[in-house]
Amino acid sequence: MDQVNGSVVTEFVLLGLAQSLGMQSFLFLFFTLFYVGIILGNLFIVFTVVFDSHLHFPMYILLANLSLIDLGLSSTTVPRMISDLFSDCKIISFRNCMVQMFFIHVMGGVEMVLLIAMAYDRYTAICKPLHYLTIMSPQMCVLLIVAAWTIGMIHAVFQFVFVINLPFCGPNNVGSFYCDFPRVIKLACMDTYRLEFVVIANSGFISMGTFFFLIISYIFILVTVRKHSSKDLSKAFFTLSAHITVVVLFFIPCMFLYVWPFPTKSLDTFFSIVDFVVTPVLNPAIYTLRNRDMKVAMRRLSGKVISSR
Numbered sequence: 001m002d003q004v005n006g007s008v009v010t011e012f013v014l015l016g017l018a019q020s021l022g023m024q025s026f027l028f029l030f031f032t033l034f035y036v037g038i039i040l041g042n043l044f045i046v047f048t049v050v051f052d053s054h055l056h057f058p059m060y061i062l063l064a065n066l067s068l069i070d071l072g073l074s075s076t077t078v079p080r081m082i083s084d085l086f087s088d089c090k091i092i093s094f095r096n097c098m099v100q101m102f103f104i105h106v107m108g109g110v111e112m113v114l115l116i117a118m119a120y121d122r123y124t125a126i127c128k129p130l131h132y133l134t135i136m137s138p139q140m141c142v143l144l145i146v147a148a149w150t151i152g153m154i155h156a157v158f159q160f161v162f163v164i165n166l167p168f169c170g171p172n173n174v175g176s177f178y179c180d181f182p183r184v185i186k187l188a189c190m191d192t193y194r195l196e197f198v199v200i201a202n203s204g205f206i207s208m209g210t211f212f213f214l215i216i217s218y219i220f221i222l223v224t225v226r227k228h229s230s231k232d233l234s235k236a237f238f239t240l241s242a243h244i245t246v247v248v249l250f251f252i253p254c255m256f257l258y259v260w261p262f263p264t265k266s267l268d269t270f271f272s273i274v275d276f277v278v279t280p281v282l283n284p285a286i287y288t289l290r291n292r293d294m295k296v297a298m299r300r301l302s303g304k305v306i307s308s309r
């Protein structure tokens, strides 16, 4: 990635999250603990699903893929955020800034499609139980995962090609603790009004649309269940509430970050932390603690590990 014609900026300055040593130490502990939790929790889900043949069902295969993406998404920002906490000049090279933006959007895009795939999986299981195994075949799972990665890549590349060619010549303070399209575009020395719209449309409207689509789908599933029996409703509600929680946690920050036209620094920081630090650690917790099969499988797995010693 070479410098673009006429641009003089070779590095960007990131925002510090805390000034005082006390606050820095607190955030250091907080983020480190969460990041370790993200790594262990998500890898644990992946291993449980991969090594337990009782869990070789579409729902768990998609869940394991979601865990990997969660791990990837938080790895785009959290390690750098932790190492930047105590450093005085938080400088990121032009190239690393571009790479960071690119991967945030690849991972974010894949996660978005995976959440749709998981909703579709639940829809088939609950509303078309007799056809579940023929519709959600292994081929279908592979297709959904390939589609998720393809859409994630297209989504990221589409914004990236615009930004990589922008001239950067003036101020280089990103005003955030990581690089992302809306903030970096504002630093270009040209009128970026149209480009900002491209980003709002590509990231903001898409996450907004997906969010409402998913919420409506889950309501539709619940209404369908209710028509049949009220006993099933409470069981379905139990499963689906985990999915709905994850959807809300992931999309509300996205919508604020990309659609909200007047971001304040503190709100911006808060929502980014929710998306990169809190959601990835909550996902494993939400799905496993609320899911009986998952808990049983984990017990089996830890039993195996202990007895093999």
Ligand SMILES: *[C@@H]1O[C@H](CO)[C@@H](O)[C@H](O)[C@H]1NC(C)=O
Pocket: 046, 049, 050, 061, 062, 064, 065, 068, 138, 141, 142, 145
């Ligand atoms: C992700 O999905 C693919 C396709 O269904 C599957 O083969 C793979 O095992 C999944 N990944 C994990 C970590 O379970």
